[in-house]
Amino acid sequence: MxxxxxxxxxxxxxxxxxxxxxxxxxxxxxxxxxxxxxxxxxxxxxxxxxxxxxxxxxxxxxxxxxxxxxxxxxxxxxxxxxxxxxxxxxxxxxxxxxxxxxxxxxxxxxxxxxxxxxxxxxxxxxxxxxxxxxxxxxxxxxxxxxxxxxxxxxxxxxxxxxxxxxxxxxxxxxxxxxxxxxxxxxxxxxxxxxxxxxxxxxxxxxxxxxxxxxxxxxxxxxxxxxxxxxxxxxxxxxxxxxxxxxxxxxxxxxxxxxxxxxxxxxMIGTQPPLLRENRLYQTDWLMRFYDFDIKEILNEQNPNLDVDVDPKLSWALRNLHHFPIDINTADYKMILRVPGIGMRSAQKIVAARKFGKLHIYQLKKIGIAYNRAQHFIRCQDSPYQLRDQEAFKIKNTILKESQSKYLKNAQNQLTLF
Known part of the structure; x- marks a missing residue:
């Protein structure tokens, strides 16, 4: 060359x-x-x-x-x-x-x-x-x-x-x-x-x-x-x-x-953190693959995405009246809306429950993020009901228990702006 x-x-x-x-x-x-x-x-x-x-x-x-x-x-x-x-x-x-x-x-x-x-x-x-x-x-x-x-x-x-x-x-x-x-x-x-x-x-x-x-x-x-x-x-x-x-x-x-x-x-030095870009991509994913209407996630009451938590969790915390769902009977689309459960995990749940009631250890083996999902579901041996908790307590519990390196990096990044 x-x-x-x-x-x-x-x-x-x-x-x-x-x-x-x-x-x-x-x-x-x-x-x-x-x-x-x-x-x-x-x-x-x-x-x-x-x-x-x-x-x-x-x-x-x-x-x-x-x-x-x-x-x-x-x-x-x-x-x-x-x-x-x-x-x-x-x-x-x-x-x-x-x-x-x-x-x-x-x-x-x-x-x-x-x-x-x-x-x-x-x-x-x-x-x-x-x-x-x-x-x-x-x-x-x-x-x-x-x-x-x-x-x-x-x-x-x-x-x-x-x-x-x-x-x-x-x-x-x-x-x-x-x-x-x-x-x-x-x-x-x-x-x-x-x-x-x-x-x-x-x-x-x-x-x-x-x-x-x-x-x-x-x-x-x-x-x-x-x-x-x-x-x-x-x-x-x-x-x-x-x-x-x-x-x-x-x-x-x-x-x-x-x-x-x-x-x-x-001004130079005041650009938005990459966390905002990531939240937009997460919202885009919910629209395209999780059957969310964009008006459910963002509207006049909520014009901006939550910085602390992902948009699916944010939606769930604002709509606690939909939860808890029974993981053994809920339809596929509702299972998709549970924080901590992705598309593949939802498909595995629907397939596995045909052979019997699902327990906590089985959900963990399937691969769901149980520490997050447990606040929004019931299964055969769930220890408590969601109605006993409040949204801000659930959010604080999830943030406290999160071991995500990305979340920690994002929080550190936010302190720079």
């Missing part, structure tokens, strides 16, 4: 680190015709200490940008080193890194130089070269450029496994404050294009078997959290709307990292 390419890679890989929407699961693209690479049921990935995926070659095509978004390190007014890859350079880097087993795929985003179509056209050329000329069957996540033409967005979807476009801020007002040149309407337009085309191709595939795949791993978006004063309710209501309207696979929540002294934004 030449020194020139190495310098570009250092600059453009560093600029790409602020985009956390690089999930790599969900594709089943198979190797055909003796091509190179195979995603299988999703690619192998490793994670950094804070949980971000680092298995892809994650770069920007360029960090030149015509926009001046206050929260973005690549904004036009920022005095940083600029660089741009050529189409050939990105293709060669991807193939060389893949052959050396450094990566399993490509995550490609870009600043916008000249205009949206000019940038999108070059990104499209890269993915076409990889698929058609290099016969690369590895994973490709392509960021869509806001304002790009429908034809280019649609064509790109035939070569990418996943596509995404950043919502940036949770609300239109927050976006207008920090990035007045951008609009949520552009994001909705392109998310809508991908959604509609996916439906079209899936319908055609039922009739014509050789219909090509279109964005098989779906689409996602990302919001920056903490740069503008939205509540957790504002953030999660927006996420819920986009999940429902655009069939998103994921919404990512990126805690704001101060990069400027802009008076419109939080």
């Amino acid at each position: 030449s020194d020139r390419i190495r310098e570009k890679l250092q600059i453009l890989a560093d600029a790409a680190k602020y985009d956390v929407s690089c999930s790599s699961s969900g594709s089943n693209r198979k190797n055909t015709n003796k091509g190179i690479g195979d995603t299988g049921s999703g690619i192998c990935h490793t994670y950094t200490e804070d949980g971000r995926c680092v298995s892809l070659l994650k770069i920007l095509l360029t960090n030149y940008c015509i926009y001046d978004c206050a929260f973005c390190v690549s904004r036009s007014s920022n005095d940083i080193k600029r660089a741009a890859f050529t189409v050939d350079e990105v293709v060669e880097l991807t193939m060389n890194f893949y052959r050396r087993n450094y990566i399993e795929g490509l995550f490609l985003s870009s600043g916008i130089f000249k205009d949206a179509d000019y940038t999108m056209e070059r990104m499209l050329r890269i993915v076409k070269r990889l698929r058609l000329e290099e016969r690369f069957n590895g994973y490709i996540h392509l960021k869509t450029i806001p304002g790009a033409s429908e034809d280019m967005v649609t064509e790109a979807g035939l070569y990418a496994d996943r596509m995404s476009i950043n919502l940036e801020m949770p609300t239109e007002s927050g976006l207008k404050l920090l990035a007045p040149e951008k609009s949520h309407q552009e994001v909705k337009r392109e998310l809508g294009i991908i959604r509609n085309r996916s439906v079209q191709y899936n319908s055609e595939r039922k009739i014509i078997k050789n219909t090509p795949k279109f964005v098989p791993a779906g689409q996602s978006t990302q919001m920056v959290i903490g740069a503008t004063p939205e509540t957790d309710k504002d953030i999660m209501y927006t996420a819920d709307e986009y999940y429902k309207k655009f069939s998103l696979k994921r919404v990512y929540y990126s805690g704001y990292i101060p990069i400027s002294e802009d008076s419109r934004m939080p």
Whole structure:
């Protein structure tokens, strides 16, 4: 690798680190015709200490940008080193890194130089070269450029496994404050294009078997959290709307990292702790997999998530009238709502109780967090009833008994702000 390419890679890989929407699961693209690479049921990935995926070659095509978004390190007014890859350079880097087993795929985003179509056209050329000329069957996540033409967005979807476009801020007002040149309407337009085309191709595939795949791993978006004063309710209501309207696979929540002294934004050193980001992801999980309506978790009375406890426990403490449930007779959906019981444990409970009444030792063997769940359930040998306790006592007991290193680290982190 030449020194020139190495310098570009250092600059453009560093600029790409602020985009956390690089999930790599969900594709089943198979190797055909003796091509190179195979995603299988999703690619192998490793994670950094804070949980971000680092298995892809994650770069920007360029960090030149015509926009001046206050929260973005690549904004036009920022005095940083600029660089741009050529189409050939990105293709060669991807193939060389893949052959050396450094990566399993490509995550490609870009600043916008000249205009949206000019940038999108070059990104499209890269993915076409990889698929058609290099016969690369590895994973490709392509960021869509806001304002790009429908034809280019649609064509790109035939070569990418996943596509995404950043919502940036949770609300239109927050976006207008920090990035007045951008609009949520552009994001909705392109998310809508991908959604509609996916439906079209899936319908055609039922009739014509050789219909090509279109964005098989779906689409996602990302919001920056903490740069503008939205509540957790504002953030999660927006996420819920986009999940429902655009069939998103994921919404990512990126805690704001101060990069400027802009008076419109939080001061450097006062960014929200990562605990808030984690609580938002936990809430997102409850919405998608635990059958919670977002209004149950966040509403006018509770516009922000509890810092001390996770959102499922917080909901349970506010709704003690639903508990205790009898673990031997309750339906699956209600068992899922018990703090300390996850999806697999709930499935095991439903399966195991067919053979007899469950006892405490059996629940522990199944793998539930009994120290937490015991306050909300009854089983064959439960020692007491929930109604004998109050919410604040349960909360204090759980916090006192918790041995979670993460909780202790989070509490220490909160003391810094």
